[in-house]
Each structure stands twice: as structure tokens, then as C-alpha cells.
Amino acid sequence: MKWPSHGANPHFLYEAMNLPVPKEKLDFSANINPLGPPPVLKENWGKLLEAVTEYPDPHGTILKRKIAEREGLQESNVLLGNGAAEVISLIGRMLAGNQAVIVQPAFSEYEEACRVSGCQVQYHQIPDTWAWMDDDLDAKLKKADALFLCNPSNPTGAYYSKSIILHLLEKCRSQQCLLIVDEAFYDFLADYESISQCINEYPNLLIIRSMTKMFAIPGLRLGYLLADPAVIRKIAAFQPHWSTNGIALKAGELCLESESYIKETITLIEQERQRLFLFYQSREMLVSPSRINFYLLKDPTLSNQYSFLQYLLNRGIIARHTVNFPGLEGEWLRFAIKGPGDNDKLMEAVDGWLDSRL
Numbered sequence: 001m002k003w004p005s006h007g008a009n010p011h012f013l014y015e016a017m018n019l020p021v022p023k024e025k026l027d028f029s030a031n032i033n034p035l036g037p038p039p040v041l042k043e044n045w046g047k048l049l050e051a052v053t054e055y056p057d058p059h060g061t062i063l064k065r066k067i068a069e070r071e072g073l074q075e076s077n078v079l080l081g082n083g084a085a086e087v088i089s090l091i092g093r094m095l096a097g098n099q100a101v102i103v104q105p106a107f108s109e110y111e112e113a114c115r116v117s118g119c120q121v122q123y124h125q126i127p128d129t130w131a132w133m134d135d136d137l138d139a140k141l142k143k144a145d146a147l148f149l150c151n152p153s154n155p156t157g158a159y160y161s162k163s164i165i166l167h168l169l170e171k172c173r174s175q176q177c178l179l180i181v182d183e184a185f186y187d188f189l190a191d192y193e194s195i196s197q198c199i200n201e202y203p204n205l206l207i208i209r210s211m212t213k214m215f216a217i218p219g220l221r222l223g224y225l226l227a228d229p230a231v232i233r234k235i236a237a238f239q240p241h242w243s244t245n246g247i248a249l250k251a252g253e254l255c256l257e258s259e260s261y262i263k264e265t266i267t268l269i270e271q272e273r274q275r276l277f278l279f280y281q282s283r284e285m286l287v288s289p290s291r292i293n294f295y296l297l298k299d300p301t302l303s304n305q306y307s308f309l310q311y312l313l314n315r316g317i318i319a320r321h322t323v324n325f326p327g328l329e330g331e332w333l334r335f336a337i338k339g340p341g342d343n344d345k346l347m348e349a350v351d352g353w354l355d356s357r358l
């Protein structure tokens with residue numbers, strides 16, 4: 001069976017599992033803000049049409065300036081991308097023929113981007129308490145040119161503190177190795193500690209950001225890279241002209257004005273996460289120590305979660321399988337945290353599953 005490599009686009013999962021697609025579906029496999037795009041985007045949507053008839057600024061200067069200001073960095077520290085996915089792909093091209101270590105389990109695109117450009121990959125596997133462990137990392141870094149870390153982690157939702165990042169930056173610097181931190185979900189953290197300023201001291205630090213999750217605009221494609229200007233120039237050389245479209249650039253500027261919407265989202269997600277985790281605890285289901293808008297879930301009576309996944313899919317509840325996450329191999333399912341009504345439906349379906357096992 002060929003499992004889809006990502007969440008979202010649920011028809012691929014139904015097709016792979018040879019199941020009919022129900023009329024009503026709830027997709028928990030994509031980790032998008034349940035509040036939808038910020039109000040300011042909806043209010044100005046009509047005006048964004050003007051951007052369609054013009055070529056976009058190939059450097060996205062205005063948006064770049066706004067991002068740099070927010071981070072206390074220079075415009076030369078920012079590269080915009082057609083989603084964080086493009087940034088990852090460009091980093092892969094820069095690493096062509098090199099060696100990379102990926103902290104696993106992690107978003108699969110790092111490995112894809114490395115392998116396609118002939119970059120050799122090793123894993124640094126985190127055990128399933130998901131607490132940070134150096135283990136034999138030093139030995140691996142000796143031969144490596146780059147270390148990839150997803151923080152907060154997709155798929156677990158665990159967050160590694162700034163002190164751990166500083167510890168890794170020192171290690172990587174002493175081995176002349178890049179540290180690439182994917183912060184696609186940083187803005188869902190209530191207590192995020194920014195590492196942007198570390199770029200001034202550590203030119204080996206690359207920070208990947210996505211704007212598609214918090215601002216619920218995965219269809220628009222918008223992300224960026226924060227790094228030392230020399231690294232930015234190197235990576236930008238691989239990027240096609242006009243890579244970030246004009247609507248995304250303008251939408252990005254509006255999204256950055258949405259501070260209260262971010263706070264509202266964090267509050268909602270925290271409340272819902274607490275409610276869901278209490279429910280799972282009362283049903284003796286296991287969850288990962290997530291601090292953000294998704295989590296791993298396991299029925300501990302099963303070794304792989306295939307029958308649970310199938311049960312949910314038949315009821316139109318779509319979870320993300322974990323078959324292609326090294327170290328998870330299908331032993332967990334990943335769920336986005338949605339709004340209260342949708343989460344209620346998920347909990348009802350989980351109770352239905354538990355009853356069906358009796």
C-alpha cells in the first residue's frame with residue numbers, strides 16, 4: 001500500500017486505504033488555524049485582486065521589511081518563499097552533495113529535499129518521551145554539514161527550549177555545521193522564546209517560518225527564512241524570479257497586523273488541548289506532550305493504529321497516519337486541534353471506537 005506522504009488532501013488517504021469517501025468529512029490531518037484566515041484578510045480580499053494583473057516585487061521588499069522589523073533583524077536577513085516548503089527545497093539545493101543529520105521524527109520534506117540533491121542523510125532519533133537527548137549526536141555531527149530540527153516538532157508538538165537550541169548552536173559551530181530550525185508552528189506557543197537574535201552571533205543558524213498555519217492560508221503559499229545575509233544570498237540564487245505571488249505578499253503584510261487574532265488563537269487552542277487531553281486521559285488513551293495545535297494519539301491496546309484509523313475514516317474523521325515518520329511507523333495517529341464543535345465530534349467518534357472494541 002502506498003501511504004500519502006502528507007496530511008491534508010484526504011481523498012489520497014481514502015484511495016490508499018481503498019475506502020469510499022463519506023459525504024461529510026472532518027479533516028484533522030492538516031494543522032491549520034481553526035479560526036480561518038484573520039478578519040483583516042477577509043475585509044481586504046477584494047483589494048487583493050489588484051495584485052493579479054501585476055508582476056509581484058521579486059524581492060517582496062515591503063513584506064520583508066515588516067518581517068525584519070518584527071524580528072529585530074535587517075531585510076538582508078530575510079528570504080521570502082512560496083511556503084516554507086519552498087524554503088526547505090532551496091536549502092536542500094544548497095546542501096547538494098553534503099551530509100545532513102535530521103532529528104527524528106520530523107516533517108518528511110527535509111529528507112526529501114536533501115536526498116533529491118544527492119545529500120546524504122542520517123537520523124538522530126528522539127525516543128518517545130520526546131525529551132531532548134544528545135546521545136551520539138557529537139559523532140554524527142563530526143561528518144555533517146547541517147542539522148535539521150523541527151521546533152516545535154511536527155509530528156509530536158513538543159517544544160525544545162532556547163537553552164537547548166543554544167546548546168545545539170555551540171555544538172554545530174564547533175563542527176562547522178549549519179543548524180536549521182524549522183519554526184513553522186512557533187506562533188502557536190504561548191511561551192515562545194525567540195531565537196532570531198542568535199543569527200547575529202551564529203551565522204550557522206537558519207530559521208524557517210511558515211505563514212500558512214497560523215493565518216490559515218495554505219492555499220496562498222507563504223513562508224520565509226531568517227539567516228545570515230551570506231546564507232540568504234547563497235540560497236536566493238536557487239530561487240526562481242517572482243517565486244512568491246503578489247496576493248501572498250499583500251496578504252502577508254495584512255496578516256502581520258493581526259496580533260489580537262494570534263492571541264485569540266493561542267487561547268482557543270490551549271483551552272481545547274486541555275479539554276481533549278483530559279478526555280483522552282479519562283479513556284486511558286496516550287498523547288504526546290504537545291504545546292501547540294496538534295498532537296499524537298495512541299490506543300495503547302493496539303500495536304499499530306490501522307484499525308482505529310480505518311474506523312475513524314469510515315465515519316468521516318480524518319487523522320494523519322504516521323507510517324512515514326521514522327520512529328513512529330504507524331504506532332500513533334496525529335490530530336489537529338480544531339474548534340470546540342469539531343473536537344466534540346472527534347471525542348464522540350473516539351468513544352464509539354472504544355465501545356466497538358468491547
Ligand SMILES: Cc1ncc(COP(=O)(O)O)c(C=O)c1O
Nearest residue numbers: 083084085107154184210212223
Ligand atoms: C514542520 C513544517 N514545516 C514546513 C511546512 C510547510 O509549510 P508551508 O505550507 O508554509 O509550505 C509544514 C507543512 O505542513 C510543516 O509541517
